[in-house]
Amino acid sequence: MATGLAQARLAEERKSWRKSHPHGFVAKPEAQPDGSLNVMLWRCTIPGKEGTDWEGGSFPLSLQFSESYPTKPPVCAFPAGFFHPNVYQSGKVCLSIINEGDGWKPSISVKQILMGIQDLLDTPNPASPARHEAYLLFIKNKTAYKRKIVEQAKKYPSLP
Amino acid sequence: MVQEVVVDDDEDDEFEPLFSYQRVCKPPSDDDSDGDVTVLDPKSMSKKSGNKVFPSALTPTCPPGKRAHEDLTKETEDDDDWLPPPPKSARALLESKFNEDPTLREIRQAREELMRLAESRIQEDKDSQRSVLQMQEFSAGGEELAGKREKVLVTIQNKDGACKSFRQLKDEKFEKLFSKYAESIGLPPQQLVFVFDGQRVLEHSTPKDFDMEDEDIIEVNIKK
Structure with a gap:
């Protein structure tokens, strides 16, 4: 049944994540008020890469899985208003590997999604802009764009 | 044609x-x-x-x-017609054999059943004895475990991905483990920050506080 499949896969993803994941990343099912876990909604953190304007920031990202996962990819979203040329105003990330019918494959792991999005942070894809103002700034005024990014990284500081 | x-x-x-x-x-x-x-x-x-x-x-x-x-x-x-008819006595004997056969078979079957029953009883007895023994052993083991307290294997991973694994009691504070780790990398413990699943792990907390399982990763950052 499709119902069990998504949950089973997510349990497997979480298990392997606990044993091994890239430094600075967080990915865990959301804890509900009653203490139980909502396995379909993951709360993640993506660290900005060192040596980029994103360094020092830890950016919160939610992965909303559906019952059709892993046939369909999760909806990956930063907080609404997140500043990036490939992130919609709603916070939804536009990236080929998490786009059904584009680059998504059921074999892509949560780890690969998160690392793909980390890559996207510092290397926006101007070919498919999702947020016009961020795109324009990125194209026309690199210094202003950079200032915006550094500001945003400070807004989401890493733990230590 | x-x-x-x-x-x-x-x-x-x-x-x-x-x-x-x-x-x-x-x-x-x-x-x-x-x-x-x-x-x-x-x-x-x-x-x-x-x-x-x-x-x-x-x-x-x-x-x-x-x-x-x-x-x-x-x-x-x-x-x-050509053959001489079989001797009547032999035919009677055959018939009697046929008559006896069912009862004999019944008796034989009954005996076999009884034997099987007896065997299964013996087997059951043995099994139950064994299970009782096992239960005793198990409960003894359980008591021992409860007395010993559970341990957990945690891995500390640094920024470069290098890992070091430590085994410690689930309800023991991280204090000792952290100072051991600090010593192993030659840095004062105060300069290290430990993080589990995005949460800060302080010295006085225990693996139990974070529901840690074997092979869970604690990340370590160095304060600048």
């Missing part, structure tokens, strides 16, 4: 008794109509079969088959 067919038949004589392909799959030839062929073939065959050894096999219709059967039964009857 007709002559040719007959000649062929003569050549095939040896195989003919088994089955006559002529009758079944002879293609309608240009000269002969189907009716001709059907009329012709049985004739020729019956002509021949009259002289041959296997009359019944060659005749195409069903009744002759029946006749053959009758012949057989006749033969067996003849055989009976």
Whole structure:
């Protein structure tokens, strides 16, 4: 049944994540008020890469899985208003590997999604802009764009 | 045409008794109509079969088959007549054997069943004894475990991905482990920040506080 499949896969993803994941990343099912876990909604953190304007920031990202996962990819979203040329105003990330019918494959792991999005942070894809103002700034005024990014990284500081 | 067919038949004589392909799959030839062929073939065959050894096999219709059967039964009857009748005493003996057989079998079956039952009982007894022993061992082990307290294997991973694993009690504070780790990398513990699943892990907390399992990763950052 499709119902069990998504949950089973997510349990497997979480298990392997606990044993091994890239430094600075967080990915865990959301804890509900009653203490139980909502396995379909993951709360993640993506660290900005060192040596980029994103360094020092830890950016919160939610992965909303559906019952059709892993046939369909999760909806990956930063907080609404997140500043990036490939992130919609709603916070939804536009990236080929998490786009059904584009680059998504059921074999892509949560780890690969998160690392793909980390890559996207510092290397926006101007070919498919999702947020016009961020795109324009990125194209026309690199210094202003950079200032915006550094500001945003400070807004989401890493733990230590 | 007709002559040719007959000649062929003569050549095939040896195989003919088994089955006559002529009758079944002879293609309608240009000269002969189907009716001709059907009329012709049985004739020729019956002509021949009259002289041959296997009359019944060659005749195409069903009744002759029946006749053959009758012949057989006749033969067996003849055989009976020819043979002297079996001695009556032997027949009685056979009958009595047949009569006894069911009861004997019943008795034998009953005995086997009983044996099986007995065996299974013995096996059950053994099993139960074993399980009791196991239970005792298990409970003893459980008591030991409870007395010993559970341990957990945690891995500390630094920024470069290098890992070091430590085993410690689930309800023991991280203090010792952290100072051990700090010592191993040659840095003061105060300069290290430990993080589990995005949460800061402080010295006075324990693996239990974070529901840690074996092989869980604690990340370590160095304060600048």
